Amino acid sequence: MSTRRRNEYKLYYFNSKGRAELARLILAYAKVPYDDVRFENAEWLQHKDRMPNGQLPVLEWKGQLLPQSLAIARFLARRHNLAGSDEWQWAKIDAMTDTINDTLGEAIPIYRAGEDEEKKKEAIDNFLNKAIEPLFKRLEKMLDDSGSDYLIGNQCSMADLAFFSCYDFAVGVFGDRLPQCQHVAALYARVGQIPAIKNWIEKRPVTPF
Amino acid sequence: MPVYKLHYFNLRGRAELARLIMSQAGVEFEDVRFERTEWPALKATMPFGQVPVLEVDGQMLAQSNTISRYLSRKHDLAGKDDWEQALADMYADNINDLMTGMRPAFLEKDADKQKELYEKFMTETVATHVAIVEKQLEKNGTGHLVGKELTWADLAYYGFFSFLVEKFGEDFLKDASHLKSLIALVAELPNIKKWVESRPKTEI
Numbered sequence: 001m002s003t004r005r006r007n008e009y010k011l012y013y014f015n016s017k018g019r020a021e022l023a024r025l026i027l028a029y030a031k032v033p034y035d036d037v038r039f040e041n042a043e044w045l046q047h048k049d050r051m052p053n054g055q056l057p058v059l060e061w062k063g064q065l066l067p068q069s070l071a072i073a074r075f076l077a078r079r080h081n082l083a084g085s086d087e088w089q090w091a092k093i094d095a096m097t098d099t100i101n102d103t104l105g106e107a108i109p110i111y112r113a114g115e116d117e118e119k120k121k122e123a124i125d126n127f128l129n130k131a132i133e134p135l136f137k138r139l140e141k142m143l144d145d146s147g148s149d150y151l152i153g154n155q156c157s158m159a160d161l162a163f164f165s166c167y168d169f170a171v172g173v174f175g176d177r178l179p180q181c182q183h184v185a186a187l188y189a190r191v192g193q194i195p196a197i198k199n200w201i202e203k204r205p206v207t208p209f
Numbered sequence: 210m211p212v213y214k215l216h217y218f219n220l221r222g223r224a225e226l227a228r229l230i231m232s233q234a235g236v237e238f239e240d241v242r243f244e245r246t247e248w249p250a251l252k253a254t255m256p257f258g259q260v261p262v263l264e265v266d267g268q269m270l271a272q273s274n275t276i277s278r279y280l281s282r283k284h285d286l287a288g289k290d291d292w293e294q295a296l297a298d299m300y301a302d303n304i305n306d307l308m309t310g311m312r313p314a315f316l317e318k319d320a321d322k323q324k325e326l327y328e329k330f331m332t333e334t335v336a337t338h339v340a341i342v343e344k345q346l347e348k349n350g351t352g353h354l355v356g357k358e359l360t361w362a363d364l365a366y367y368g369f370f371s372f373l374v375e376k377f378g379e380d381f382l383k384d385a386s387h388l389k390s391l392i393a394l395v396a397e398l399p400n401i402k403k404w405v406e407s408r409p410k411t412e413i
Contacts, residue, residue, distance in 0.1 A: 028413040143282075165247075168246075171245075171249070176258075178249065179251065180249075180253060182250070182253065184249075185249035185250035185252070185253075186250045187249070188246055188249055189244075189246050189248075189249070189250045191246070192244060192245075192246020192247065193244065193246065193247065198244065198246075199247070208318035208319070209318075
């Protein structure tokens with residue numbers, strides 16, 4: 001009889017990247033095996049009531065359930081060496097991650113537009129002009145000024161993974177329309193080439209978003 | 210002898226024809242393949258922000274068919290005279306149109322819609338084309354698309370149609386025995402066989 005060591009973490013979400021991908025990237029970076037639970041819509045309704053906020057993602061750890069994608073990310077980042085080298089750095093990493101999260105929030109109207117092509121186009125243009133472009137410009141200047149390989153400090157942090165997830169999503173939405181920013185693109189490539197991240201990208205389920 | 214460096218994604222896509230040409234010609238080349246995450250940073254270094262790009266002695270050449278045409282001319286796979294070269298160009302352009310025609314289906318993110326688009330592509334676009342090219346092959350009567358010998362046109366059709374067979378099965382070629390034979394002919398060429406066996410396995 002073989003006994004499999006149970007995974008420490010169980011992550012619940014839908015079968016998409018969305019608000020769970022940051023946690024997945026952190027766990028991938030940390031090389032920590034986990035149960036990557038992906039609900040189909042019908043299946044989700046059966047589990048909804050036992051989830052703290054009736055929402056996903058949720059992290060299960062030691063039989064306890066933690067909601068809120070950023071809280072999950074912060075918890076995992078702190079435990080797995082992605083929280084910077086001191087309190088102030090961690091605060092900056094946190095702030096950057098929140099900023100990127102806000103930017104991604106500007107994409108929600110794209111999905112609310114549903115089948116309305118005109119509304120969708122407007123939402124996409126808005127997301128590009130009012131959210132992605134300003135963010136990229138700011139990050140470009142930050143990276144240019146600091147000369148660092150990473151967003152905060154000199155090592156990969158939760159902020160770089162949040163950025164990667166955002167850039168990856170933006171590439172999917174905009175393709176060639178994506179603003180050309182040298183340092184920003186280089187960071188995307190750099191994170192994408194981290195062996196543990198590269199491995200995850202290759203083997204993760206392919207979903208539209 | 211110039212050193213060729215071909216830049217592309219880790220895909221067959223629009224670079225495979227150049228790779229087939231160089232393989233058939235027995236020409237050494239550096240097969241640069243980058244990840245999707247590396248692309249945004251590399252884009253600025255490519256002449257028109259696109260790939261494939263052929264680097265020859267430090268000079269960059271863009272446009273997949275131009276690259277293939279250049280290599281074919283240099284390595285005796287372009288056709289015997291002006292007219293044959295033009296015919297080969299024509300066939301290469303056909304394949305280019307088919308590839309472009311397939312893009313909407315390839316890019317479609319909704320699985321059901323994608324299936325529909327691929328089906329439409331195969332039963333309308335490809336079927337129509339196969340019927341025409343089958344007649345041309347029959348008319349030419351040599352087993353090749355252009356003239357009596359192998360040209361890059363044959364390699365172009367092999368490249369794309371072998372991919373379609375891989376993805377959709379052989380059934381769509383059931384009434385196209387000449388095209389089927391052409392694909393088999395190219396597949397059996399020793400240099401092509403060697404390349405296909407050793408190349409990275411990719412979805413497209």
